[in-house]
Amino acid sequence: MAGKPYFQIYREGLKVGEQASLLNALGGHASPTHGQWRWRLVGGNGEPMAYGEAYTTKAAMLATLDIISGLGPTNYFEIDGR
Structure with a gap:
């Protein structure tokens, strides 16, 4: 039996709790x-x-999800699709 749909939220390229920094951004990826x-x-x-x-x-994203x-x-x- 399938469960209920849910939202996942994340920061692109970062682990949970990790902060974005210039060093992370310059990591080549x-x-x-x-x-x-x-x-x-x-x-x-x-x-x-x-x-x-x-x-x-995060606040702007959560407002959209609401x-x-x-x-x-x-x-x-x-x-039309063009």
Whole structure:
């Protein structure tokens, strides 16, 4: 039986609790969003379902997750894919 979907939050390129620093960013593997906050929605089966953009602050990312999780039934609009 599958569990309930949940959000994972993380800082790009960093371990939990690790702080972004210039030395980390210059480690040769850094992306332009190194150290910024990201989220992903994981399904009850453990597979990722959706990803978010990079946020410079944790507060901004959490505010977005509050909006997403509070949407409830939503309108959908199909648009051109070009």
